[in-house]
Amino acid sequence: MPEKLSFDRPLHVGRPNLGDQDRLFQRLRGALDRLWLSNDGPLVREFEARIAAITETRHCIATCNATSGLQIAAKASGISTGDEVIVPSFTWVATAHALDWVGITPVFCDVDEESGCADPKHVERLITPRTRGILGVHVFGYPCDADSLSKLAQQHEIPLLFDAAHAFGCTRQGKPIGGFGNAEVFSFHATKYVNSFEGGAIMTNDDDLAERARAMRNMGLSAEHEVAFCGTVARLNEGAAAMGLTSLERMDRFIEVNKRNHELYREALAGVPGVTVRPQAVGERANHQYLVIEVDAAEAGVHRDAIHSTLYAHNVLSRRYFYPGCHQIAPYRADPGRHTPLPLPRTEALTERVLALPTGTAIGPDEIAGIARIIRRTVGAARG
Ligand code: T4K
Numbered sequence: 001m002p003e004k005l006s007f008d009r010p011l012h013v014g015r016p017n018l019g020d021q022d023r024l025f026q027r028l029r030g031a032l033d034r035l036w037l038s039n040d041g042p043l044v045r046e047f048e049a050r051i052a053a054i055t056e057t058r059h060c061i062a063t064c065n066a067t068s069g070l071q072i073a074a075k076a077s078g079i080s081t082g083d084e085v086i087v088p089s090f091t092w093v094a095t096a097h098a099l100d101w102v103g104i105t106p107v108f109c110d111v112d113e114e115s116g117c118a119d120p121k122h123v124e125r126l127i128t129p130r131t132r133g134i135l136g137v138h139v140f141g142y143p144c145d146a147d148s149l150s151k152l153a154q155q156h157e158i159p160l161l162f163d164a165a166h167a168f169g170c171t172r173q174g175k176p177i178g179g180f181g182n183a184e185v186f187s188f189h190a191t192k193y194v195n196s197f198e199g200g201a202i203m204t205n206d207d208d209l210a211e212r213a214r215a216m217r218n219m220g221l222s223a224e225h226e227v228a229f230c231g232t233v234a235r236l237n238e239g240a241a242a243m244g245l246t247s248l249e250r251m252d253r254f255i256e257v258n259k260r261n262h263e264l265y266r267e268a269l270a271g272v273p274g275v276t277v278r279p280q281a282v283g284e285r286a287n288h289q290y291l292v293i294e295v296d297a298a299e300a301g302v303h304r305d306a307i308h309s310t311l312y313a314h315n316v317l318s319r320r321y322f323y324p325g326c327h328q329i330a331p332y333r334a335d336p337g338r339h340t341p342l343p344l345p346r347t348e349a350l351t352e353r354v355l356a357l358p359t360g361t362a363i364g365p366d367e368i369a370g371i372a373r374i375i376r377r378t379v380g381a382a383r384g
Contacts, residue, residue, distance in 0.1 A: 005374055007315040007367065013290075014191030014319070015362035017254045019246035027242035036238060039218070043241035047196070050248055051186070054169070055178030057203045059210035062241065063217055066165045066187035066200035068234035070098035073183040073202045074133065076212040077159035079104055083132035085161075088118040089325035089340070090347045091137040095163045096326040099135070107131070108327040110344040115281070116140060119346070120148035127156055136181070137163040139322075140290040142281050143172035146180045153181070161185070164203070168194055169255060169287040178203040183213070188244055193254045193289045193360065196244030199236050254361065258288035261359040261368060265291055268372030272379050274300025275307075278354070290321065291359040293375075297352075302382035304355050310378045311357075316371050321356040 031037060048060040063069040079085060081103030087095055089108035096106040110122045116139040123134060134153055136144040144162060153160035160180075165187035167177040178184050183206070188199035202213050212229060215222045220231030236244075247254075266277045274296040280286035295304040304320070311318045325347040326332055327340040357371060 005314055005370065005377070007370065009315065011316045011358045011363060011367060011371070013317065013321075013356045013358050015358065015360050016190045016195055017193055017247065017250065017361045019243075019248075019250045023249065024242055024246040027245060028239060031238040031242060038235055038237040040235070041238040041241070043238045043245060044236050047236070047241040047244045047248075048201070050245065051168075051178075051201050051203070054248075054251075055176040055203060057176070057178040058205045058207070059203065061202040061210060061213045061217055062236040063200040063202060063234045064236055064240075065189065065198050065234075066163070066185050067094045067098045068232065069185040069200035069202045070095065070135070070161070070163060071102050072213050072216045072232065072234060073161050073185050074099060074104060074135075075102065076202075076209050076216055077133065077161060077182050079133045079159065084128070084130045085133040085135050086118075086123050086126050086131060087135040087326075088137050088139070088347070089327040089344050090116055090322055090350055091139060091163065091326060092165070092322060093326055093329060094165070095135065095137055096332065100331065106326070106332070106339060108325070108332070108340045108344060108347075110342075110346045111139075111350065112145070113346050113350060115142045115144070116278070116350065117142060117144040118149065120145050120152060123149065124152055127152065131156065131158060133159045133161060135161045135163060137165075138167035138170065138177055140278065140292055141166045141170045141287050143167065143170060143177060143284060146172055150181065165192070165200075166289055167287070168192070169251060169285065171285040172281075174284070179205055182206060183209060188247075193258060193287055194244070194247045194251050196236065196240040196247065199240045199244055255287050257361050258291075258359055259286075261363065262288045262291060264365055264368045265293075265357065265372060268369055269293065269375060272300075272372075272376050273383065274298070275375060275379060288359070291357045292321065293355050293357060294353045295355060300379045300382065301384075302379055304353055306382070307375055307378050308355055311371065311374055314374050316358065316374065318358075319356045321354060323351040323354065325351045
């Protein structure tokens with residue numbers, strides 16, 4: 001009988017990790033008993049204090065998601081409608097949309113191939129008098145070259161922000177992500193290894209920026225009936241904070257499992273021509289939240305998309321994070337002169353090669369071995 005390769009249940013990328021459900025319900029009951037469900041409640045404050053402590057950053061302003069957090073961080077840094085901000089194209093579309101939605105123009109830069117993060121040399125070439133900020137992305141938790149970006153930002157007297165949606169719990173040169181640049185923004189969406197159902201956090205060591213961001217998150221209110229700034233509504237609610245706090249209690253365990261999965265994939269895919277597991281930064285603490293392989297079609301004899309389709313056919317729902325590059329998607333492609341003065345060859349090559357595979361607590365060693373077997377056979381068949 002031929003060996004069974006397909007899975008009986010779909011294996012997803014982005015399956016949420018769950019903390020202790022009793023602790024979650026206890027916290028939710030507490031919120032219900034207090035009749036305090038949102039607007040800077042005690043669970044939100046506790047969540048913020050925990051995130052600030054873990055990341056050794058002075059201020060944490062929890063938000064309803066990272067997208068809103070990025071918008072507030074930009075506005076609170078003094079970036080306004082009509083300004084341009086340089087941002088990598090190799091990222092989730094939320095990074096670009098967060099800016100564009102509030103009338104800030106994202107100008108896309110190319111990335112460094114190894115890290116997948118903004119290439120500071122290209123950023124430098126793109127800076128013009130219209131540039132009012134730089135927004136780096138610690139893509140898949142790999143830390144950006146914050147030193148080089150920071151030098152550029154200081155030289156041009158513009159704010160430096162980081163989209164740290166993937167990088168909670170990671171370090172750069174041993175220092176936790178969260179405290180770099182003028183502000184960083186985490187995501188605690190359900191698909192992140194620590195989640196608050198939906199949520200985000202603006203992190204900063206700048207007291208004034210923190211005060212502005214805190215007010216902007218809540219309609220610009222600085223005190224009762226005192227509206228200091230134009231703001232939005234991007235508060236985290238108590239239910240979400242209850243989930244976030246419960247998830248944080250298992251943070252180390254989730255990282256351990258992700259790390260084990262990373263090793264298992266690496267071993268199981270070793271020697272498959274043209275297929276490599278994207279590495280994490282050497283010597284840093286990584287959360288291993290995303291497990292991303294790269295497929296070199298020339299060597300593997302098969303394009304990433306064919307492996308993606310084959311996995312799907314076997315019930316492994318891989319994701320092409322991140323394809324296409326932001327500069328190639330409709331809203332930005334339509335106006336290339338405004339968003340991308342140059343082609344972005346490294347981004348374009350990378351977006352053709354990457355594929356995210358299931359990881360996290362919802363997946364076990366046997367499943368990883370099975371997924372690797374499908375990939376190995378697909379490549380083997382393609383190469384004859
Ligand atoms: N910056 C970066 C660099 C980001 O990657 C993101 C988000 C953001 C900013 C913005 O963060 P937030 O504003 O969302 O806080 C997913 C996530 O929705 C998104 O948060 C994430 N990045 C992005 C990389 O992935 P989709 O469109 O792929 O989501 P979806 O609904 O297709 O789900 C992905 C996988 O997760 C599926 O296999 C199903 C599984 N899943 C999902 C949810 C929500 C579950 O198993 N259970 C669930 O509850 O964007």
